[in-house]
Amino acid sequence: MITIELLRQTGGLGAFSDAELEILLGASLPRTFAAGDVLCRQGRAGTSCFVIVSGIVEVLKEDGAGGHRLLTRLSAGTIAGQLALVDGAPRNATLAAHTNVVALELTRDVFHRLVGASSPLAFRFQMQIAISTGRQLREADRRLAKVLEERGTHTSVTPEVAAQIAAVEAATLRRLQDAVADIDVPFEPFDIVEITPPERIAGPASRPA
C-alpha cells in the first residue's frame, strides 16, 4: 500500500503538495519488485516509466554477449525509464531491482498528460523528470570523460582554453575563500566538552543478550 506519507518519505518529491501527490498516486499503478526483478528491458519500446518510492534500482547496459555493465544505481524519489517516453526511441538500458523495490508506474498516456499540461503539478513533475535525467547525464558525462581519457582518444583542450578555464576556476576559489573569511563567527568555547565513547551509547559489544 503506497500512501501520501510514504511518498513524503522518499525525499525527492518534497516540492509536491499533498493534493498533487494524491493526483500522482491516483494516476499511477503501485508496483512491487523483488531483488533481481526486471522493471523494463533495453531495446524494447517504452510503454511506461517509474517513480521509485523505496529500494534501489540498477541501470544496466547489455553487452550483447548475455552480460551487462552497471551504469548507475537509482534511489527513492528518482524517476526511471522516462527516456523512451520522452523521445519514443527504444529503451536505452535495462532497469532491474537491486533490493526489494516499491514504485509507482505511470503509463505513457498519463506521463504525456502530466508533462503536457501547464499546471503547477505539471511544472513540478517536469522539474522532477529534468532533475532525474540531468543527474543521469552528469554521471554519463563523467563516464565518457573517464573512458576517453583512459584510452587517450579524447580531443584535448588547447593551452589557451585550459588557461582561461584555470583562471575562472581560481577566481571561483578566491570568491569562495573571501566568502568564508567574511563570515564572522564569534568563538565561544563550550563550558563542558565531553566526547562520549561509543560504547557508552551503544553499550559494550560483548554484553550478552
Added chain:
Amino acid sequence: MQPTRATNMLIRHVSVFDALTDREVDAFTVFVKERRLAVGEVLFAEGDFGESLFVLLQGQIAVYVRGPGGEQVHLARLVPGDIIGEGACIDPAPRSAATVAHSPAVLLELNRQSLERMAVEQPKVASVLLGAIIQDLTHRLRDVDRRVEAALGSKAPPPVPSRPPAPRTGSFDRLASRFKVR
C-alpha cells in the same frame, strides 16, 4: 538508429520556441538577461556555483569536463538553439562542466528565481521551456551513452559531435531579433 527517428529527434530537440506564439516569445524575454561572450571567454567553469541556464542565440560554445586524470576533455560543441547549464539551474549543484565560447556568442540567461516566477506568471512558456530541457537532456544522455559504448568498443578517436545549426523557426528568429542577433 534509423535516420528518420534521429532526424525527428533533432528537429524536436532544436525547436525550443516552436510551440510558443509570438506573444509568448515576447513574454519569455521579460525573464531573461542578455550575455555576450568573446572568443575564448569562459561562460562558467566546472565546479562553479551558479543557478542560471542559458539559451544560445548565436555562436558556438564548447563543453569540457575534467577527466579523472585531470585533463580537460572536450565533450561537446553547442550551437544556436541549444540550452546550456540547465543542470545546475533545475537541480542546485556545482557546474558539472566548463563552457567556453569558440566564436563570439550571444546568450540569454535565465536564473532559478525567474524560472520559478515564469512558472507562476507564464505557465505555458515555462512548460514549453522545461519540455525543451527534458528533450535536450534525454537526447544528450542517449548520445553520451552511445559514445561511451563506441569508445569501449574501438580504439579510434571518436570525433566531438556537433549538431548542424538549428533550422531557424519563426519564433527563434523573433527572439533573436529582439536581441539584435542576425
